[in-house]
Amino acid sequence: MSVEQELLDRKYMKAAxxxxxxxxxxxxxxxxxxxxxxxxxxxxxxNRRMTDKNTxxxxxxxxxxxxxxxxxxxxxxxxxxxxxxxxxxxxxxxIVQARIPxxxxxxxxxxxxxxxxxxxxxxxxxxxxxxxxxxxxLGEECAExxxxxxxxxxxxxx
Numbered sequence: 615m616s617v618e619q620e621l622l623d624r625k626y627m628k629a630a631x632x633x634x635x636x637x638x639x640x641x642x643x644x645x646x647x648x649x650x651x652x653x654x655x656x657x658x659x660x661n662r663r664m665t666d667k668n669t670x671x672x673x674x675x676x677x678x679x680x681x682x683x684x685x686x687x688x689x690x691x692x693x694x695x696x697x698x699x700x701x702x703x704x705x706x707x708x709i710v711q712a713r714i715p716x717x718x719x720x721x722x723x724x725x726x727x728x729x730x731x732x733x734x735x736x737x738x739x740x741x742x743x744x745x746x747x748x749x750x751x752l753g754e755e756c757a758e759x760x761x762x763x764x765x766x767x768x769x770x771x772x
Contacts, residue, residue: 615748623696623718626650627751630696630720633660633673634759640665644759647673647697649681649690649714656693657681673697674705678712689713698756700727700749706735710743718748720756 633646637660645661659676706728736745
């Protein structure tokens with residue numbers, strides 16, 4: 615990967631981190647996502663499951679919905695999705711269905727990750743679409759944000 619691409623990945627992951635911080639500010643698990651097309655962020659999302667009382671209110675699903683509206687199509691074949699945590703099964707499925715060609719994620723999700731941790735739904739040969747993945751961009755920062763959130767949550771419930 616080129617140095618230029620690495621710098622762009624960091625830039626857009628920082629935008630995803632800002633979305634994660636919005637989630638955290640309302641008491642949600644800090645997960646954020648942005649979708650980029652032609653060098654511009656076209657959609658943003660952050661985790662709102664508790665707030666919306668909706669299991670579908672994941673950062674990626676929100677961002678994909680907004681990106682489809684912006685693109686005027688369900689196919690996002692010229693986009694890159696940046697997310698602070700490895701996608702879950704639902705989000706990985708939505709990424710494949712939307713034909714997103716590239717996903718960049720920060721931290722692994724050992725309990726529900728479907729880009730290689732638990733399953734690898736983004737690279738199933740039988741599907742009609744596979745996704746290029748880059749992992750670890752701002753990984754330590756995002757993993758620490760998650761850990762700190764759950765430490766505070768456990769401390770509050772003692």
